[in-house]
Amino acid sequence: DVVLTQTPPTLSATIGQSVSISCRSSQSLLDSDGDTYLNWLLQRPGQSPQLLIYSVSNLESGVPNRFSGSGSETDFTLKISGVEAEDLGVYYCMQATHAPLTFGSGTKLEIK
Amino acid sequence: QVQLKESGPGLVQPSQTLSLTCTVSGFSLTSNSVHWVRQPPGKGLEWMGGIWGDGSTDYNSALKSRLSISRDTSKSQVFLKMNSLQTDDTAIYFCTEGLDAWGQGASVTVSS
Numbered sequence: 001d002v003v004l005t006q007t008p009p010t011l012s013a014t015i016g017q018s019v020s021i022s023c024r025s026s027q028s029l030l031d032s033d034g035d036t037y038l039n040w041l042l043q044r045p046g047q048s049p050q051l052l053i054y055s056v057s058n059l060e061s062g063v064p065n066r067f068s069g070s071g072s073e074t075d076f077t078l079k080i081s082g083v084e085a086e087d088l089g090v091y092y093c094m095q096a097t098h099a100p101l102t103f104g105s106g107t108k109l110e111i112k
Numbered sequence: 113q114v115q116l117k118e119s120g121p122g123l124v125q126p127s128q129t130l131s132l133t134c135t136v137s138g139f140s141l142t143s144n145s146v147h148w149v150r151q152p153p154g155k156g157l158e159w160m161g162g163i164w165g166d167g168s169t170d171y172n173s174a175l176k177s178r179l180s181i182s183r184d185t186s187k188s189q190v191f192l193k194m195n196s197l198q199t200d201d202t203a204i205y206f207c208t209e210g211l212d213a214w215g216q217g218a219s220v221t222v223s224s
Contacts, residue, residue, distance in 0.1 A: 039211065041211075043157075048217055049206070049214055050214070092156065094157070094211070100159055100171075100172045100173060101147070101162075101211075102159065103158070104156075106156050106157075
């Protein structure tokens with residue numbers, strides 16, 4: 001199974017600060033169809049996960065553009081440019097290139 | 113508007129079978145995939161399996177021997193059945209449409 005390693009496990013930020021979360025895959029997530037199925041989700045406290053970014057860098061409809069994703073093959077990054085209070089929660093990367101689908105262990109974002 | 117709602121028993125006895133239903137609206141089961149994802153208390157997300165638009169299924173190999181996912185397209189429902197439950201199957205069980213839209217989750221406790 002593909003192992004996704006997220007760092008850091010926890011992140012503390014002030015409002016307005018920019019932060020980045022890393023997701024490294026144990027194997028390339030480039031699919032034979034040319035797409036890379038690496039997504040980012042946010043789970044706010046007590047809520048269901050919410051898709052933020054799909055296929056590395058595509059912003060899901062309704063998601064603020066302070067969120068951005070980048071990367072390729074095995075190294076991926078989620079950046080939040082100007083953290084807001086509503087961004088607190090746990091961020092997960094997940095891959096859908098290889099079966100079984102797998103998730104990273106999560107990065108908890110706390111607001112100082 | 114895409115919506116999903118999980119339903120099922122909140123308490124299951126050890127060694128028994130878990131049956132959950134995901135009732136969906138706003139999309140067609142014959143065009144979109146539905147997946148089951150679970151989250152043990154205080155832990156991360158685990159993909160359990162999914163059923164695709166053509167009716168084919170994929171399962172997490174760690175659960176495959178105990179898990180079955182099926183659907184009734186006329187009722188817009190997807191079903192999860194998992195047997196031989198143990199205490200470490202205690203979790204919130206989510207259904208999700210293509211990992212885009214998520215249900216609120218169903219809390220399941222395995223206990224005698």
